[in-house]
Amino acid sequence: MDAVRRWLFAPVPRGRVAAFRTLVYLFVVADLTVVTPWVRTHAHVPGELYQPLLVGRLLPLPTPTARLVDVVFWALIALSLAAATGRAPRALGWTVFALYFEWMIIAMSYGKVDHDRFGFLVALAVLPTVGRARHGDATPTEAGGWALRVTQIAVVCTYFLAAFAKLRFGGLDWVTSSVLARAIIRRGTDFADLIAQVPYLLIAAQFGIVAFELLSPLIFVLRGRWRYAGIAFFYTFHLLTFAAITISFAPHLVAMTAFLPLEKVRPLTWVRARRTAVAQT
Numbered sequence: 001m002d003a004v005r006r007w008l009f010a011p012v013p014r015g016r017v018a019a020f021r022t023l024v025y026l027f028v029v030a031d032l033t034v035v036t037p038w039v040r041t042h043a044h045v046p047g048e049l050y051q052p053l054l055v056g057r058l059l060p061l062p063t064p065t066a067r068l069v070d071v072v073f074w075a076l077i078a079l080s081l082a083a084a085t086g087r088a089p090r091a092l093g094w095t096v097f098a099l100y101f102e103w104m105i106i107a108m109s110y111g112k113v114d115h116d117r118f119g120f121l122v123a124l125a126v127l128p129t130v131g132r133a134r135h136g137d138a139t140p141t142e143a144g145g146w147a148l149r150v151t152q153i154a155v156v157c158t159y160f161l162a163a164f165a166k167l168r169f170g171g172l173d174w175v176t177s178s179v180l181a182r183a184i185i186r187r188g189t190d191f192a193d194l195i196a197q198v199p200y201l202l203i204a205a206q207f208g209i210v211a212f213e214l215l216s217p218l219i220f221v222l223r224g225r226w227r228y229a230g231i232a233f234f235y236t237f238h239l240l241t242f243a244a245i246t247i248s249f250a251p252h253l254v255a256m257t258a259f260l261p262l263e264k265v266r267p268l269t270w271v272r273a274r275r276t277a278v279a280q281t
Contacts, residue, residue, distance in 0.1 A: 008149050011140035014133040015263035018086060020148065021093075021133065023262070024123050025084035027254045028100055029077055035250050039107040043069035049110060056105045064106045072099055072106070086133065093128030100124055115158060119255030122154035123147075136263065151258040156216050158252060163213035175206045183245045192244040212237065219259070231259045 043066040083092040126147040180202040184192040
C-alpha cells in the first residue's frame with residue numbers, strides 16, 4: 001500500500017500544476033467557441049428530444065432551455081478565463097467543473113455521446129483540490145502530483161476501455177470488420193483515400209488500434225525519455241486519426257499533457273526576454 005500511495009502522490013513542481021491548470025481552463029473557452037460550438041444550438045431543440053444520460057436522470061438535471069444554455073455558456077466563458085489566472089483556485093475550479101459537467105450533459109443527451117471528454121472532466125474535477133500554484137514555482141506538491149496522476153489514469157482508461165467496448169460489442173470480429181472503411185466513406189479525407197487503396201492495410205490498422213489501446217497502461221511502466229516517446233506516439237496516433245477521418249479528440253489531448261513537464265514551457269518568460277533584448281539593442 002505504501003508503494004501505491006507513493007505512486008499516486010508522487011510530488012510534482014507547483015509550476016507544472018499551474019501550467020496545466022491554465023491550459024485546461026483556457027481550453028474550456030476554446031471548446032465552447034471553436035471546438036464544439038454546436039452544443040449551443042441545443043438551446044433551440046424541442047424539450048421532448050432531450051434524453052438525459054443516466055447521471056442527468058439521477059441528479060436530476062433540468063431540461064435545457066434557451067435561457068439555461070445561454071447562462072451556462074456565458075458563465076463558463078467568464079469563470080474559465082478567471083480560473084486560468086490561478087485566482088481563487090478552489091471556488092472558481094469547482095464552479096467551472098459543475099458548469100462544464102452540465103454543459104456535457106446538455107451536449108450528450110440528444111443521441112451523440114463522445115468518449116474524448118472523460119480525462120478532461122476528471123482534470124476539471126481534481127484541479128480544485130490542489131489549491132494555489134504559481135507558474136515557475138519549483139516547490140514539490142503531493143496534492144498536485146495526485147491531481148495529475150488521476151488525470152493520467154483517466155487518459156489511459158479512455159484507451160483501455162475503448163478496446164474493451166470494441167471487444168464487448170463487436171467481439172473479435174471487430175478487428176476484421178469494415179469499421180474503418182465505413183468511417184472513411186462517411187468522413188474520410190484525401191489522405192484516407194490513399195490508405196484505403198493499400199490491400200489489407202485497414203484491417204492491419206484495426207488490429208493495431210486494439211493492440212495499442214489494450215497495451216496503453218504500459219505507459220506507466222516507462223520512464224524518462226521512453227515515457228515521452230510513448231506519449232509522442234499517443235499524439236501521433238491522434239494526428240493520423242484526424243488526418244484520415246477528421247476526429248480530433250481535442251479535450252483528451254489537453255488532458256494528456258498531464259504526462260508532460262509543462263513547467264518548462266514559459267511563453268511569458270520568452271516574451272519578457274525578447275522585449276528585454278529588443279530594449280537593449
